[in-house]
Amino acid sequence: MGQADGQDQQGKDLSRGEMTGAKALWATLANHGISTVFGYPGGAIMPVYDALTYYPEVRHVLGRHEQGSIHAAEGWAKATGEIGVCIATSGPGATNLVTGLADAMMDSVPLLAITGNVARHLMGTDAFQEADITGITLPVTKHNYVVRDVEELPQIIAEAIRIARTGRPGPVLVDIPKDVQMAPYAGEIPTPHARPEIPAPSDESIQRALELLKSAKKPVIMAGGGSLDSSTEITALARAWDIPVITTLMGLGAFPASDPLWLGMPGMHGSVAANRAISEADVLLGIGLRFDDRVTGRVNGFAPNAAIIHIELDAAEIGKIIRTHVPVRGDAKVAAAKLTENAVKGVWPEWTAQITEWKGRNETPDHWGAGYAVKAVVDRLTPDDILSSDVGQHQMLCAQLARFEKPRRWLNSGGLGTMGFGFPAAIGAGMAEPDVRSIVIAGDGGFQMTAQELATLKMYDIRNVKICIINNSYLGMVRQWQEMFHGKRYSEVWLGDSNPDFLKLADAYDVPGYRASSIEELPGAIDAWLNDPKSALLEVVVPHEHGVFPMVPAGAALYEMIESDPKRAAQLKEQLADAPMNTASIEEIAEEARNA
Amino acid sequence: MTDPVPYDQLLSILVRDEPRVLTRITALFGRRGYNIKSLSVGNTEHPGVSRMTIVVHGDRGVVEQAIRQLEKLHDVVKIIDHSLEKYVDRELVLVKVAITPESRVEVRQIAEDFRSRIVDVGRHALTFEVTGDEGKLTAFIEQMRPFGILETMRTGRIALTRGSNADIASHIYHEGESEALRPVVEGLEAREERARGVPNLF
Numbered sequence: 001m002g003q004a005d006g007q008d009q010q011g012k013d014l015s016r017g018e019m020t021g022a023k024a025l026w027a028t029l030a031n032h033g034i035s036t037v038f039g040y041p042g043g044a045i046m047p048v049y050d051a052l053t054y055y056p057e058v059r060h061v062l063g064r065h066e067q068g069s070i071h072a073a074e075g076w077a078k079a080t081g082e083i084g085v086c087i088a089t090s091g092p093g094a095t096n097l098v099t100g101l102a103d104a105m106m107d108s109v110p111l112l113a114i115t116g117n118v119a120r121h122l123m124g125t126d127a128f129q130e131a132d133i134t135g136i137t138l139p140v141t142k143h144n145y146v147v148r149d150v151e152e153l154p155q156i157i158a159e160a161i162r163i164a165r166t167g168r169p170g171p172v173l174v175d176i177p178k179d180v181q182m183a184p185y186a187g188e189i190p191t192p193h194a195r196p197e198i199p200a201p202s203d204e205s206i207q208r209a210l211e212l213l214k215s216a217k218k219p220v221i222m223a224g225g226g227s228l229d230s231s232t233e234i235t236a237l238a239r240a241w242d243i244p245v246i247t248t249l250m251g252l253g254a255f256p257a258s259d260p261l262w263l264g265m266p267g268m269h270g271s272v273a274a275n276r277a278i279s280e281a282d283v284l285l286g287i288g289l290r291f292d293d294r295v296t297g298r299v300n301g302f303a304p305n306a307a308i309i310h311i312e313l314d315a316a317e318i319g320k321i322i323r324t325h326v327p328v329r330g331d332a333k334v335a336a337a338k339l340t341e342n343a344v345k346g347v348w349p350e351w352t353a354q355i356t357e358w359k360g361r362n363e364t365p366d367h368w369g370a371g372y373a374v375k376a377v378v379d380r381l382t383p384d385d386i387l388s389s390d391v392g393q394h395q396m397l398c399a400q401l402a403r404f405e406k407p408r409r410w411l412n413s414g415g416l417g418t419m420g421f422g423f424p425a426a427i428g429a430g431m432a433e434p435d436v437r438s439i440v441i442a443g444d445g446g447f448q449m450t451a452q453e454l455a456t457l458k459m460y461d462i463r464n465v466k467i468c469i470i471n472n473s474y475l476g477m478v479r480q481w482q483e484m485f486h487g488k489r490y491s492e493v494w495l496g497d498s499n500p501d502f503l504k505l506a507d508a509y510d511v512p513g514y515r516a517s518s519i520e521e522l523p524g525a526i527d528a529w530l531n532d533p534k535s536a537l538l539e540v541v542v543p544h545e546h547g548v549f550p551m552v553p554a555g556a557a558l559y560e561m562i563e564s565d566p567k568r569a570a571q572l573k574e575q576l577a578d579a580p581m582n583t584a585s586i587e588e589i590a591e592e593a594r595n596a
Numbered sequence: 597m598t599d600p601v602p603y604d605q606l607l608s609i610l611v612r613d614e615p616r617v618l619t620r621i622t623a624l625f626g627r628r629g630y631n632i633k634s635l636s637v638g639n640t641e642h643p644g645v646s647r648m649t650i651v652v653h654g655d656r657g658v659v660e661q662a663i664r665q666l667e668k669l670h671d672v673v674k675i676i677d678h679s680l681e682k683y684v685d686r687e688l689v690l691v692k693v694a695i696t697p698e699s700r701v702e703v704r705q706i707a708e709d710f711r712s713r714i715v716d717v718g719r720h721a722l723t724f725e726v727t728g729d730e731g732k733l734t735a736f737i738e739q740m741r742p743f744g745i746l747e748t749m750r751t752g753r754i755a756l757t758r759g760s761n762a763d764i765a766s767h768i769y770h771e772g773e774s775e776a777l778r779p780v781v782e783g784l785e786a787r788e789e790r791a792r793g794v795p796n797l798f
């Protein structure tokens with residue numbers, strides 16, 4: 001806030017008139033260095049929007065749906081590591097935030113959500129647009145508040161910001177009744193709370209981890225979303241010990257993909273190398289992760305031969321799913337640095353050879369399809385570019401095929417798997433980093449869940465968001481499951497006859513559009529799309545029925561993975577009659593995996 | 597290591613006296629499927645801080661997981677895991693027993709044996725107040741059952757740490773205090789074997 005200008009001797013801010021709860025809110029946000037908020041106005045939040053006009057130092061971005069606004073705030077937070085802020089009115093505005101809050105909770109995204117509510121004397125009376133949003137969001141927020149007294153408002157905001165970004169980050173919601181927003185406020189505007197120190201791991205636990213690592217013959221590191229901010233230390237650790245590194249869906253970018261030690265992503269659609277390495281490892285060093293079921297596969301078949309070291313800040317995650325042999329609770333940065341100090345360069349030539357062989361089994365898409373299209377797009381990414389994805393087959397293809405050199409360049413909805421996340425998140429990230437390309441790859445289904453945010457691109461003349469729609473005319477991921485596990489009974493997954501003309505849709509918002517439907521058309525279309533000075537949309541029309549492989553069927557262990565597309569193998573077999581190929585049908589393989 | 601047998605375990609939780617704090621705690625238990633057997637809440641000697649005793653039914657792994665989830669709630673100030681300490685616990689129950697002119701004396705005699713007080717006298721019923729540990733209360737109720745129990749209400753168990761240990765540390769994460777955080781000292785047998793003993797909470 002300006003100190004000298006517009007203030008009289010008592011420090012009273014003349015240019016901004018009388019201080020109210022609503023103004024104190026903006027002043028507090030400004031004091032916390034918050035430059036941008038995403039939101040949507042309405043009756044119960046009007047005093048806050050009125051007060052906004054006095055605070056030009058905070059930029060408000062108007063979305064077209066509160067879900068779009070909150071995912072944009074998440075995109076902002078995921079890309080920068082700083083808190084994202086969104087605002088909504090009471091009732092329907094507030095309930096539209098619920099999906100984003102749950103998403104942020106699952107993926108540990110620091111987020112502040114501010115909602116208006118009816119005046120205090122009306123609360124609990126089923127007043128117009130009243131919703132018990134703190135009750136509704138209780139299980140999907142790290143904490144939430146109703147502000148009952150204007151004197152508490154700025155302190156609550158400061159505390160909410162601290163909670164959201166302290167320790168394991170998460171979303172915090174502050175619900176402000178309308179009369180509290182309007183009430184005069186005479187108190188101080190708080191400055192940011194000091195960030196409490198992250199506890200350092202105990203020496204004893206580090207010692208035990210060292211002993212275990214020294215005894216290892218087949219070690220592997222697995223880094224999750226909680227390791228993104230310790231990327232440098234983890235990279236040094238892995239290189240010092242010569243231990244291969246797996247990064248989970250949330251951890252992609254924590255270790256540079258160009259390093260030969262990198263094995264890719266584990267889990268349901270993980271790489272052959274990652275899943276095999278987990279299954280064979282004798283020591284698994286997990287860093288900042290929570291052993292999600294999509295990562296572990298069948299839990300009692302996960303890393304069956306490994307002693308597990310788990311470096312984690314949130315004690316509740318240690319031993320929650322997977323039994324840990326050496327728990328290391330505390331800051332991953334410190335833990336990784338200490339383990340690096342005492343590193344002993346590994347001598348495991350057989351392990352390295354084995355891993356190289358597995359890595360050779362990773363397939364690159366070589367024929368026209370969604371995989372080919374995704375690969376063509378992600379191959380054009382520079383290390384600085386941000387890639388967001390929506391949820392579905394294209395998401396898994398992005399995670400398999402993109403190569404991230406740095407953390408926080410990959411944004412996706414991992415824990416909740418929220419369709420509609422990708423595009424608004426790319427807008428938020430693009431606004432946070434206007435000099436960087438913010439690319440989103442979305443499915444034809446999910447894009448339509450938040451396509452209205454095309455208006456946000458137009459309104460703010462955002463030029464760095466590049467949308468790529470992988471149009472397979474299906475809710476592809478669901479279709480694949482129906483093909484594999486429900487006897488090809490395709491139920492409510494066909495979008496082909498009712499999808500919009502995506503180029504016309506973009507055009508309606510003055511967003512230029514490009515289309516490619518073949519290998520031949522693709523490079524030119526990508527060039528035109530990326531070179532367009534404006535934000536632009538590229539629709540890639542791909543064959544309807546494709547599967548994502550490798551795949552570990554639900555309920556199977558990682559070592560029971562289906563390594564490559566059996567349909568494709570059969571096709572190739574026909575072409576090359578005498579080549580030895582796996583000809584089992586998908587159903588047979590899946591069945592076998594289930595029974596194993 | 598982790599004892600897979602479920603049993604009753606007592607936790608005392610000091611919480612900030614904020615709206616919904618009770619909901620936050622019970623919702624957490626409900627959401628994650630932990631079993632609350634009883635819960636009682638009251639003010640403490642510190643203004644703004646309430647104390648609750650929760651009886652959780654579950655094996656050690658589940659209870660420790662519950663404790664660590666509770667630790668993350670902003671309104672939770674401190675958790676005392678009574679399994680790690682010597683403690684005293686009490687519960688109070690009100691029991692309304694039907695009486696007839698013939699049974700009246702016998703019912704009163706039983707109550708006296710339990711050092712129970714009569715808190716209400718009616719023509720057809722007596723209401724007793726009994727305090728004690730779980731065994732005593734159960735015995736009392738069983739003794740009275742043949743006469744006809746009309747109504748009962750229990751406060752749920754409440755507990756305090758014994759002796760001068762008033763300021764024991766909250767359940768902390770130091771290795772060794774918690775089963776789940778205790779390293780496996782024995783050799784590294786195939787995890788698949790051990791994994792069977794680990795409760796999958798989801």
Ligand SMILES: Cc1ncc(C[n+]2csc(CCOP(=O)(O)OP(=O)(O)O)c2C)c(N)n1
Nearest residue numbers: 392393394417419443444445446475476477
């Ligand atoms: C909000 C929401 N609803 C439903 C789902 C279930 N779901 C997961 S993937 C998927 C299909 C996505 O289709 P599309 O966006 O076209 O992507 P594709 O799989 O075809 O690449 C669905 C319906 C979900 N994840 N999120």
Ligand SMILES: [Mg+2]
Nearest residue numbers: 443444474476
């Ligand atoms: Mg699709």
